[in-house]
Amino acid sequence: MHPPLxxxxxxxxxxxxxxxxxxxxxxxxSLNALPAACNQRTSRDPIMRLGEDAVIPATIALHRRGLLRxxxxxxxRVTKYEHLLGEEMELGGRELAALxxxxxxxxxxxxxxxxxxxxxxxxxxxxxxxxxxxxxxxxEPEPLVARLPRRAGQKExxxxxxxxxxxxxxxxxxxxxxxxxxx
Numbered sequence: 001m002h003p004p005l006x007x008x009x010x011x012x013x014x015x016x017x018x019x020x021x022x023x024x025x026x027x028x029x030s031l032n033a034l035p036a037a038c039n040q041r042t043s044r045d046p047i048m049r050l051g052e053d054a055v056i057p058a059t060i061a062l063h064r065r066g067l068l069r070x071x072x073x074x075x076x077r078v079t080k081y082e083h084l085l086g087e088e089m090e091l092g093g094r095e096l097a098a099l100x101x102x103x104x105x106x107x108x109x110x111x112x113x114x115x116x117x118x119x120x121x122x123x124x125x126x127x128x129x130x131x132x133x134x135x136x137x138x139x140e141p142e143p144l145v146a147r148l149p150r151r152a153g154q155k156e157x158x159x160x161x162x163x164x165x166x167x168x169x170x171x172x173x174x175x176x177x178x179x180x181x182x183x
Contacts, residue, residue: 001142004162004163004164006058006061007048008050009164010103010163011050011058011104012034012059013083013085014100014103014104015029015038016029016037016082017096017120018043018104018120019033020082020083021119021120021121028071028081030078031052031056034081035050035052035055038050043116045104045106066084067085068082068083068084069081069082069084089144093121094121094128094129094132095135095136097120097121098117098129098133098136099161099163100120101116101117102159102161106160107158107159107167109154110126110159111126113129114126114129133145144163145160145161146159146160148167
């Protein structure tokens with residue numbers, strides 16, 4: 001994604017993705033609820049402490065990119081926010097689940113993703129999740145997910161989203177190849 005999203009924009013978008021499914025009665029989120037969703041201590045890595053002063057510029061930037069919509073429900077004086085990632089990037093529920101968990105929890109193995117996406121969009125088996133990851137890595141004109149090289153002592157490779165640019169822990173010489181080639 002050019003330019004890449006900031007860490008705060010990724011957190012806002014990921015939080016909206018998650019809350020749409022996990023708390024549908026409270027979705028879309030108000031400006032009061034959005035920082036609480038971003039700062040949640042469970043299902044987040046890293047844990048952030050964002051206030052409205054950080055969230056408001058992120059919502060404006062995401063709105064300008066067509067990834068977020070502000071709405072004012074009938075009979076309400078409160079503006080609420082909903083993500084448009086699925087519509088804007090033509091992603092289905094399974095792709096959004098995998099991408100959302102990567103946005104909220106950072107790089108993960110397929111096994112970790114399989115367990116963590118279950119509350120958003122369950123996969124029948126690990127092969128189904130791996131197929132979704134492959135499709136996100138093969139997207140044109142640019143991939144949304146990259147396979148990271150295995151770390152020393154680790155059994156499985158991890159995957160990371162690319163909405164915020166190249167993951168920081170990918171060695172520079174492996175970043176392009178790791179997107180498509182298995183380690």
